Amino acid sequence: AAGNSRPPMFLTLRGGVGVLVDRLAASLTATTILTGRPVRAIARTDHANPRDGYTVHLDGGVLRADALILATPAPAAADLLSEVSPQAATLLRQIPYVSTAVVALGYHRSDVVSPMRGHGFVVARGEEVRISACTWASSKWPGCAPPDHVLLRCYLGKAGDESALDLDDGALVALVRHELRAIMGIAAEPALVRVYRWKAAMPQYLVGHLRRLEAIEAAMAGAPGIALAGAAYRGVGIPDCVRQGIEAAARVVDHLEILSPPDCWPLFSSPTLHVGD
Numbered sequence: 001a002a003g004n005s006r007p008p009m010f011l012t013l014r015g016g017v018g019v020l021v022d023r024l025a026a027s028l029t030a031t032t033i034l035t036g037r038p039v040r041a042i043a044r045t046d047h048a049n050p051r052d053g054y055t056v057h058l059d060g061g062v063l064r065a066d067a068l069i070l071a072t073p074a075p076a077a078a079d080l081l082s083e084v085s086p087q088a089a090t091l092l093r094q095i096p097y098v099s100t101a102v103v104a105l106g107y108h109r110s111d112v113v114s115p116m117r118g119h120g121f122v123v124a125r126g127e128e129v130r131i132s133a134c135t136w137a138s139s140k141w142p143g144c145a146p147p148d149h150v151l152l153r154c155y156l157g158k159a160g161d162e163s164a165l166d167l168d169d170g171a172l173v174a175l176v177r178h179e180l181r182a183i184m185g186i187a188a189e190p191a192l193v194r195v196y197r198w199k200a201a202m203p204q205y206l207v208g209h210l211r212r213l214e215a216i217e218a219a220m221a222g223a224p225g226i227a228l229a230g231a232a233y234r235g236v237g238i239p240d241c242v243r244q245g246i247e248a249a250a251r252v253v254d255h256l257e258i259l260s261p262p263d264c265w266p267l268f269s270s271p272t273l274h275v276g277d
Contacts, residue, residue: 088219106192
């Protein structure tokens with residue numbers, strides 16, 4: 001905030017985090033970007049020569065790649081690596097995930113008795129409450145709600161208890177409203193309701209996670225030119241994932257420098273999609 005010497009606790013981008021992806025995509029003027037084309041399999045182009053790169057099988061086409069960064073959840077990475085590195089695939093499938101749901105409720109400000117000074121609340125384990133946390137989004141992020149309204153985002157589902165996701169949307173909303181009435185005294189009908197379900201979306205770092213990562217990295221040494229990045233590995237937050245992306249890109253650059261020195265890089269062309277191959 002203007003005049004405040006201390007930065008705020010939370011920061012985001014005006015217009016949402018999607019702005020970051022859009023800007024990055026717009027900056028990649030020298031490459032081809034394919035979206036909405038699921039990758040079905042990755043195979044070695046030549047089993048006898050690991051330096052010959054990989055063949056990426058897409059819906060409706062094939063790509064030839066000298067190097068790859070897999071920024072997918074661990075189970076998806078495991079499926080893609082099942083032929084290239086079966087050992088790494090087995091280890092990746094051992095990283096557990098938890099499913100969660102988010103119920104977003106918008107209210108007229110006059111219907112909420114709480115002063116909502118803060119960012120929300122987290123529910124301690126052992127409480128007789130199904131909500132695990134509630135973010136007061138309109139307090140945390142200015143512009144999240146129209147004037148004279150507030151936006152609350154309530155989270156359900158956690159390690160050891162994903163049963164709330166068995167409820168249909170109507171039952172989930174009723175459950176959240178019941179608990180918000182007890183916690184925050186909100187009895188009014190919401191002006192806006194949205195339900196989002198994130199199936200197997202939150203990786204869990206169990207005891208031994210770092211040892212498992214070391215084993216995965218050792219197994220991936222047999223698949224030169226493929227790097228892993230994302231929330232499954234060394235941090236789930238956006239800054240953690242950005243850092244991992246930068247590190248993965250550096251590993252790919254190192255691999256390409258081995259294949260061909262930098263002064264030969266102009267010979268590399270943009271990826272070409274061969275539809276129907």
